[in-house]
Amino acid sequence: xxxxxxxxxxxxxxxxxxxxxxxxxxxxxxxxxxxxxxxxxxxxxxxxxxxxxxxxxxxxxxxxxxxxxxxxxxxxxxxxxxxxxxxxxxxxxxxxxxxxxxxxxxxxxxxxxxxxxxxxxxxxxxxxxxxxxxxxxxxxxxxxxxxxxxxxxxxxxxxxxxxxxxxxxxxxxxxxxxxxxxxxxxxxxxxxxxxxxxxxxxxxxxxxxxxxxxxxxxxxxxxxxxxxxxxxxxxxxxxxxxxxxxxxxxxxxxxxxxxxxxxxxxxxxxxxxxxxxxxxxxxxxxxxxxxxxxxxxxxxxxxxxxxxxxxxxxxxxxxxxxxxxxxxxxxxxxxxxxxxxxxxxxxxxxxxxxxxxxxxxxxxxxxxxxxxxxxxxxxxxxxxxxxxxxxxxxxxxxxxxxxxxxxxxxxxxxxxxxxxxxxxxxxxxxxxxxxxxxxxxxxxxxxxxxxxxxxxxxxxxxxxxxxxx
Amino acid sequence: xxxxxxxxxxxxxxxxxxxxxxxxxxxxxxxxxxxxxxxxxxxxxxxxxxxxxxxxxxxxxxxxxxxxxxxxxxxxxxxxxxxxxxxxxxxxxxxxxxxxxxxxxxxxxxxxxxxxxxxxxxxxxxxxxxxxxxxxxxxxxxxxxxxxxxxxxxxxxxxxxxxxxxxxxxxxxxxxxxxxxxxxxxxxxxxxxxxxxxxxxxxxxxxxxxxxxxxxxxxxxxxxxxxxxxxxxxxxxxxxxxxxxxxxxxxxxxxxxxxxxxxxxxxxxxxxxxxxxxxxxxxxxxxxxxxxxxxxxxxxxxxxxxxxxxxxxxxxxxxxxxxxxxxxxxxxxxxxxxxxxxxxxxxxxxxxxxxxxxxxxxxxxxxxxxxxxxxxxxxxxxxxxxxxxxxxxxxxxxxxxxxxxxxxxxxxxxxxxxxxxxxxxxxxxxxxxxxxxxxxxxxxxxxxxxxxxxxxxxxxxxxxxxxxxxxxxxxxxxxxxxxxxxxxxxxxx
Numbered sequence: 001x002x003x004x005x006x007x008x009x010x011x012x013x014x015x016x017x018x019x020x021x022x023x024x025x026x027x028x029x030x031x032x033x034x035x036x037x038x039x040x041x042x043x044x045x046x047x048x049x050x051x052x053x054x055x056x057x058x059x060x061x062x063x064x065x066x067x068x069x070x071x072x073x074x075x076x077x078x079x080x081x082x083x084x085x086x087x088x089x090x091x092x093x094x095x096x097x098x099x100x101x102x103x104x105x106x107x108x109x110x111x112x113x114x115x116x117x118x119x120x121x122x123x124x125x126x127x128x129x130x131x132x133x134x135x136x137x138x139x140x141x142x143x144x145x146x147x148x149x150x151x152x153x154x155x156x157x158x159x160x161x162x163x164x165x166x167x168x169x170x171x172x173x174x175x176x177x178x179x180x181x182x183x184x185x186x187x188x189x190x191x192x193x194x195x196x197x198x199x200x201x202x203x204x205x206x207x208x209x210x211x212x213x214x215x216x217x218x219x220x221x222x223x224x225x226x227x228x229x230x231x232x233x234x235x236x237x238x239x240x241x242x243x244x245x246x247x248x249x250x251x252x253x254x255x256x257x258x259x260x261x262x263x264x265x266x267x268x269x270x271x272x273x274x275x276x277x278x279x280x281x282x283x284x285x286x287x288x289x290x291x292x293x294x295x296x297x298x299x300x301x302x303x304x305x306x307x308x309x310x311x312x313x314x315x316x317x318x319x320x321x322x323x324x325x326x327x328x329x330x331x332x333x334x335x336x337x338x339x340x341x342x343x344x345x346x347x348x349x350x351x352x353x354x355x356x357x358x359x360x361x362x363x364x365x366x367x368x369x370x371x372x373x374x375x376x377x378x379x380x381x382x383x384x385x386x387x388x389x390x391x392x393x394x395x396x397x398x399x400x401x402x403x404x405x406x407x408x409x410x411x412x413x414x415x416x417x418x419x420x421x422x423x424x425x426x427x428x429x430x431x432x433x434x435x436x437x438x439x440x441x442x443x444x445x446x447x448x449x450x451x452x453x454x455x456x457x458x459x460x461x462x463x464x465x466x467x468x469x
Numbered sequence: 470x471x472x473x474x475x476x477x478x479x480x481x482x483x484x485x486x487x488x489x490x491x492x493x494x495x496x497x498x499x500x501x502x503x504x505x506x507x508x509x510x511x512x513x514x515x516x517x518x519x520x521x522x523x524x525x526x527x528x529x530x531x532x533x534x535x536x537x538x539x540x541x542x543x544x545x546x547x548x549x550x551x552x553x554x555x556x557x558x559x560x561x562x563x564x565x566x567x568x569x570x571x572x573x574x575x576x577x578x579x580x581x582x583x584x585x586x587x588x589x590x591x592x593x594x595x596x597x598x599x600x601x602x603x604x605x606x607x608x609x610x611x612x613x614x615x616x617x618x619x620x621x622x623x624x625x626x627x628x629x630x631x632x633x634x635x636x637x638x639x640x641x642x643x644x645x646x647x648x649x650x651x652x653x654x655x656x657x658x659x660x661x662x663x664x665x666x667x668x669x670x671x672x673x674x675x676x677x678x679x680x681x682x683x684x685x686x687x688x689x690x691x692x693x694x695x696x697x698x699x700x701x702x703x704x705x706x707x708x709x710x711x712x713x714x715x716x717x718x719x720x721x722x723x724x725x726x727x728x729x730x731x732x733x734x735x736x737x738x739x740x741x742x743x744x745x746x747x748x749x750x751x752x753x754x755x756x757x758x759x760x761x762x763x764x765x766x767x768x769x770x771x772x773x774x775x776x777x778x779x780x781x782x783x784x785x786x787x788x789x790x791x792x793x794x795x796x797x798x799x800x801x802x803x804x805x806x807x808x809x810x811x812x813x814x815x816x817x818x819x820x821x822x823x824x825x826x827x828x829x830x831x832x833x834x835x836x837x838x839x840x841x842x843x844x845x846x847x848x849x850x851x852x853x854x855x856x857x858x859x860x861x862x863x864x865x866x867x868x869x870x871x872x873x874x875x876x877x878x879x880x881x882x883x884x885x886x887x888x889x890x891x892x893x894x895x896x897x898x899x900x901x902x903x904x905x906x907x908x909x910x911x912x913x914x915x916x917x918x919x920x921x922x923x924x925x926x927x928x929x930x931x932x933x934x935x936x937x938x939x940x941x942x943x944x945x946x947x948x949x950x951x952x953x954x955x956x957x958x959x960x961x962x
Binding site for chain 1: 470471472473474475477478481482484485487488489491492493495496497499500501502503504506508509510511512514515
């Protein structure tokens with residue numbers, strides 16, 4: 001590293017400080033929850049703290065080397081959320097979940113580093129938009145493949161199991177489809193926005209421009225409705241609408257989309273009993289709390305009890321009873337946080353997501369290529385909307401639709417997908433910094449190789465030319 | 470695109486603000502409501518895994534304590550070593566059916582969750598055995614409770630003894646009682662079975678009869694009528710009531726008779742000692758409804774007493790409107806019959822007000838609450854609740870009640886050990902109408918020593934057996950009061 005700009009150095013040092021801080025918070029939380037549960041300092045605290053800090057520092061060093069101009073708060077925020085999630089999971093089930101989540105965190109950080117290594121120029125991803133479309137749809141369809149597809153307890157068919165490893169391919173599919181949308185809209189947004197197709201008094205986009213987009217989105221939504229994965233459908237719809245609106249700058253798409261969504265929701269409500277269930281439970285969970293009703297409101301009522309029990313300051317880690325909430329490790333992890341860390345802790349998590357959204361959208365604003373802007377917007381929307389959907393479901397602002405809380409919930413697929421997403425955001429952010437001249441725009445290794453080759457070739461060609469001449 | 474991205478940021482921020490608002494609703498404004506929900510087992514589960522402090526009698530016996538649990542579900546089991554002896558005071562603390570009495574009223578102290586206890590516990594945040602549980606010290610003595618139980622010997626009735634100077638309840642026992650251990654078992658089905666049985670059992674064992682059940686007071690009520698007559702009716706002790714066996718009040722032809730239809734008369738001190746009925750009926754009519762109701766209410770009737778236990782019953786005399794056009798009713802209630810209804814506690818307080826120079830103290834059973842280190846969190850402060858009479862009237866009534874012990878209806882059975890002089894009034898309330906088998910409440914209210922009273926007591930026995938119906942209150946309830954007073958003086962009260 002010959003030249004490191006002062007700005008890049010300061011960003012990376014800020015990041016290092018914040019990452020260490022997140023690590024210390026995690027270690028403190030882990031210790032406190034063990035103390036609260038059985039009043040013992042965990043024996044594995046030393047190795048654990050070392051591993052956590054080691055992982056985070058590895059991610060940081062990779063960023064320092066591979067995306068030195070990137071935003072300084074995204075990685076620490078992810079580390080903090082991941083750490084809080086780990087602490088709560090370790091408290092819920094120290095024997096099994098904690099180890100698994102730690103392993104998945106390792107895989108996630110590896111994926112993050114891999115993204116930074118392999119994706120050097122974010123704009124290049126445009127060239128693979130159709131590949132991403134095919135990959136995304138294929139991943140969504142994977143759970144339907146007999147033999148490897150698995151149906152989840154609630155009836156959602158979103159799992160794939162190959163050998164000992166279970167995976168939710170939909171998590172990665174989201175990122176793939178965001179990549180496709182960003183790429184496609186970059187090319188076609190002006191045509192779509194212009195509306196060259198006159199139907200009566202309306203100027204509509206040419207169907208052939210809109211078709212691939214709507215088809216891709218329609219297939220995805222249908223697949224997810226077919227898999228009974230309402231949360232993902234909702235997330236997907238929001239992602240599609242936001243990108244279309246941001247790309248075309250036409251609010252009418254937002255309005256039409258919202259109407260379409262309302263219509264779709266109404267049809268789904270009429271057609272599917274599980275959708276009706278969700279709405280009914282949202283409106284009145286109490287009447288379905290226990291026998292003689294079907295007990296489907298039990299979970300949400302337990303979550304409300306958990307929040308109530310937590311109060312302002314929380315019961316303290318390890319001192320509450322979050323195990324009373326079914327699925328506290330997944331969809332309902334926010335209720336466990338609300339119980340043991342109280343309004344303070346829950347608000348901290350909300351703030352972490354708000355800051356992450358802010359940092360993500362700042363990447364979008366600072367990026368100067370439309371594709372990067374759209375991609376950063378799409379990725380941030382995934383994180384922000386997904387967290388909103390699940391938190392809103394858990395605290396009864398919206399009907400519950402199960403999705404994971406990004407970086408916090410238990411689950412390998414979700415964690416790895418989110419770290420990939422984070423890597424892409426960091427890459428876009430770094431790219432923005434280079435464009436703005438905040439960081440010297442150095443050649444990446446493949447460009448260096450190409451340059452060398454070219455130089456060699458031109459030297460040779462020059463020689464030959466001289467010879468010819 | 471940038472303006473749209475900024476709008477998106479604002480949109481998402483607003484969405485998260487909604488989440489923050491709802492979070493506040495759940496965790497702040499509705500927190501108490503959610504925690505109190507009967508379907509919410511979180512608080513109970515936590516409570517059963519925490520130590521809970523003891524309830525101690527005034528003579529140092531743990532009447533409620535916490536033992537390590539033998540079942541897997543919880544760490545602790547609540548235990549009541551004295552069984553039914555304090556059941557109506559401590560109540561029970563159960564997993565599925567909540568808590569009653571002191572267990573309920575002082576739940577926060579016992580579980581260690583009052584603000585004071587929480588603040589004191591802050592330095593111990595990392596202590597393994599973080600135990601903030603407090604203790605409750607009662608004014609009630611286990612030795613006196615035992616004597617009361619032995620004396621009642623299974624007969625339905627109540628014994629309440631207070632210190633008239635402070636209002637501290639030193640004994641409060643009633644039969645039938647129940648064993649709180651049966652309700653405190655962790656298994657919901659077993660506890661439910663016990664409660665169902667107790668609810669159906671005769672004599673309402675779950676009800677604390679001593680302060681939650683009312684009995685017709687009979688002649689003990691004459692203390693109230695006498696007070697009214699002395700204070701506002703110009704009654705003097707030498708007023709002579711001509712002997713008669715019946716009195717026909719205005720507005721009726723139905724005569725009021727003395728006990729057993731006997732002829733009864735003499736100066737007031739004599740008719741009080743002999744407990745004639747007709748003079749008091751006449752006095753009540755002379756005083757009129759307003760004066761009688763006023764006097765009764767100055768004694769705290771028609772209102773629940775301010776005891777530090779849940780749901781005390783209000784004793785009853787009646788309202789002025791009831792008597793306006795019904796003077797015979799006033800006459801009958803003037804000597805404690807008909808719908809007069811007094812709790813044993815209230816009766817002890819009436820005796821106490823005479824003993825305490827006319828001041829009726831607020832009754833209490835909890836002397837002190839303590840934190841885990843034994844420091845006092847709160848201490849009972851004696852308060853005057855009512856002043857039903859002047860000190861002079863109290864002195865006159867004492868004189869009358871001493872005569873009851875020495876020459877009157879209690880002369881059989883209230884001679885205390887070591888020559889201590891007691892003062893008393895007996896009562897026998899007839900519950901049956903003419904021609905029905907006799908049923909009655911046998912009462913005595915008393916205090917001692919007469920010259921400087923430290924103890925006031927009421928005893929009521931209820932029943933339909935020949936033994937009870939045959940006796941006036943003195944013969945049945947008197948010996949119980951006598952032995953209770955002797956025992957109390959013996960232990961130094």
